[in-house]
Amino acid sequence: xxxxxxxxxxxxxxxxxxxxxxxLTADRGQMFVCAKxxxxxxxxxxxxxxxxxxxxxxxxxxxGRFWLKGGSVIQxxxxxxxxxxxLAVASYMAETVRDFTAxxxxxxxxxxxxxxxxxxxxxxxxxxALIKAVWEIRxxxxxxxxxxxxxxxxxxxxxxxxxxxxxxxxxxxxxADRLLLRQGPDGIMVYVHQxxxxxxxxxxxxxxxSSASPKKLLSFELTDPxxxxxxxxxxxxxxxxxxxxxxxxxDFCHDISHVQ
Ligand SMILES: [Zn+2]
Numbered sequence: 001x002x003x004x005x006x007x008x009x010x011x012x013x014x015x016x017x018x019x020x021x022x023x024l025t026a027d028r029g030q031m032f033v034c035a036k037x038x039x040x041x042x043x044x045x046x047x048x049x050x051x052x053x054x055x056x057x058x059x060x061x062x063x064g065r066f067w068l069k070g071g072s073v074i075q076x077x078x079x080x081x082x083x084x085x086x087l088a089v090a091s092y093m094a095e096t097v098r099d100f101t102a103x104x105x106x107x108x109x110x111x112x113x114x115x116x117x118x119x120x121x122x123x124x125x126x127x128x129a130l131i132k133a134v135w136e137i138r139x140x141x142x143x144x145x146x147x148x149x150x151x152x153x154x155x156x157x158x159x160x161x162x163x164x165x166x167x168x169x170x171x172x173x174x175x176a177d178r179l180l181l182r183q184g185p186d187g188i189m190v191y192v193h194q195x196x197x198x199x200x201x202x203x204x205x206x207x208x209x210s211s212a213s214p215k216k217l218l219s220f221e222l223t224d225p226x227x228x229x230x231x232x233x234x235x236x237x238x239x240x241x242x243x244x245x246x247x248x249x250x251d252f253c254h255d256i257s258h259v260q
Contacts, residue, residue: 005074006031007054007111007118009094013039019049021068022098023057026108029101033059035068044070052077052090052118075115077122086121088256089128092249093117093135099243100143109142112214126218132253133232134209134217136239141210145242149207154179161200163234165241166193170203196237201227206234 009030010022019038023031038049048055048071057071080086097114101107117135120126140146147168152160154175162171164180171179180191198206201222208220222228240246 001058001060001069003056003058003071004028004031005054006057007114008049008051009097009114011038011049011051017043019045021049024097024101024107024111024114026111027106028103029105029107030098030103031059031066032103033057033066033068038068047073047076050076051094052080054115054118075119077118079122079124080118083124083128084256085128085253086124088249088253089132089135090118090121092132092247092253095247095249096135096139096239096243100139109214110139113138113142113217116214116217120218127228129232129257130222130228131218133235136235137206137209138217140239140242143242145238146210147206147238149203149210161197162195163198163238164193164195165238168238170198171195194237194241196234197230198234199227199230202231202234205231 004025004027006023006025008021009024012020014020017037017039019035021033021035023033025031035045035049037043038045040046045068047053048057048068053073054075055071055073058069059066060069080090093114097110101110117131120131121128145168147163149170151158151170152172152175153169154171157172160170160172162176164171176195180193180195181189182192184190201224205220205222209217222231
């Protein structure tokens, strides 16, 4: 028997009464645990089996599998599901964190970041789109893909408005043209690396989020709608470039942002 603080990042129905849970724990990374009777309204395991529930879980091992015995809820983040945009972003974070963590590999920083972002969504501390962007860039940093945001990597200028997604470096317009522009087969000049343009306010926010302490990640100034949109676009582009694929939960985030 073991007792560990764990966050439910996936909850899948199994058979008529049971639920298969993917848990995120600081010491053991992902754990795959079966909650017997987790779908029954009478089951005390029902509350423990809900997506985004953070609980001290009692788990035992039998026949080579983990089973949930019981536990006590620490934080349920139940208000997230009150707002479709918050729920979409939380679902995206739960899906993406599975790519950045593994069974048996400790992940205290990833778990702490996810808990902080779920707390922010639950309490409505900031716009869900901004919370999503902070998640993307900070998770990239934790995973060793921190962008170099100091100055233009070509000439040292502080006036650098492009982020080279491949190298993670900033470039000014002149250096981007000099270093990356090549003539394509059809005669049209194209950048050989994928780049995104970064506005000044978005760059300040990126710098802040890359280095802030975990509990102050959302305490940056960014109010101009164009700067916010740019910040979100840069974070998503940088994140997806390194992941190399999309997510169905991300498509859903985009779908509802177009509806609203
Ligand atoms: Zn330059």
